[in-house]
Amino acid sequence: MASRTVSAARQARDDVIGRVERRLREFLAAERTRWAAVDDRGTVPVDAVTDLVAAGGKRLRPAFCAAGFLAAGGTVDDPLVVDAAAGVELIHTGALIHDDVLDASELRRGSPAVHTRHSAVHTGSGWLGEPRRYGEGVAIISGALANVYADRLVRDLPPAARDVWGEMLTEIQIGQYLDLAVAAEGVVEPELSRWIAICKSGRYSIHRPLLLGATIAGRPELAPVFEVYGEALGEAFQLRDDLIGVFGDPEAAGKPVGLDLEQHKMTLLLAWAAQRDERVRKLISRQEWDTAELLDRLGESRERVERHIDDLVERACGATDTVLLDSAWRQELAGMALEVAYRNR
Secondary structure, eight states: OHHHHHHHHHHHHHHHHHHHHHHHHHHHHHHHHHHHTTOGGGHHHHHHHHHHHHTOOOOHHHHHHHHHHHHTTOOTTOHHHHHHHHHHHHHHHHHHHHHHHHTTOOEETTEEOHHHHHHHHHHHHTOSSOHHHHHHHHHHHHHHHHHHHHHHHTTTOOHHHHHHHHHHHHHHHHHHHHHHHHHHHTOOOHHHHHHHHIIIIIIIIIIHHHHHHHHHTTOGGGHHHHHHHHHHHHHHHHHHHHHHHHHSOHHHHTSOSSHHHHTTOOOHHHHHHHHHOHHHHHHHHSSSOOHHHHHHHHHHTHHHHHHHHHHHHHHHHHHGGGSOOOHHHHHHHHHHHHHHHTOOO
16 A cells, blocks of 8 residues: 555656646747747757757756655645746756856767857857857856746745745855865865855755745745755765766766866865865875876775765655655655665766
């Protein structure tokens, strides 16, 4: 009986995600038609957003938004949560487009990143100016357009949910800037780097979407529980992301691996290792990093990192036992935690 109930919870969540996919597809198609009528060039940033959305991805953030809403008693056919979950996915899309510029990453989801693709278009067309600046300009505008579209979708959110939305967007931007500044200044402060990683990635991936969904459903009292769950699982998510970024398969990941070490980025994984390994602290304190030795040291600590991820997943799952949530949704959130923490891409 329990397995059928859990299956029903997953089905309800998947039904919402199916509606989110249709909303995104129809919204972006309408925007393309609108701007094509003005000039074909107007479709370029719309297509950049559309192509990245259509390329797939885990739909992790919409799934947590839907789960938070449904676990809090929301109904599958509520259009407000569909728009909110679609908006969260567009915020993620814009962040990816901008991330690839900031990280000089040439691939995203197995295809050329927006700035890479449009730099090549500029070169191949023999246009005026610098191809790199043109490509990065297209990416900046396209990422900003994704954010504008997201805000249009959530215009009807109630005030409490709007507050959660605004906090999420602020955390992404400030976290992103701090990440950039710490790398540029060569700052070695593991606790700060840990906070940055969780703020700009883990928190907006899990905690804020969950809370957004619950708030739309009218249950903001779930905030403390979802904070514990989201913070723990967000850290596990980011550690897994960093492990994939260092040791993963580029084909499975759909993006280059090893860039973070090459670019002296203080990832959560590196910050975690630096807190526990004096040799790592010394290596990252140097002007030039010995990436080969860093890889060796990180490789030696992988087993401890995996145990820490296990502890974080246990903490996240334990948090949902402290409130009156339907048992099916407690089990569903536990299942989602396992999927997030032990993925390979």
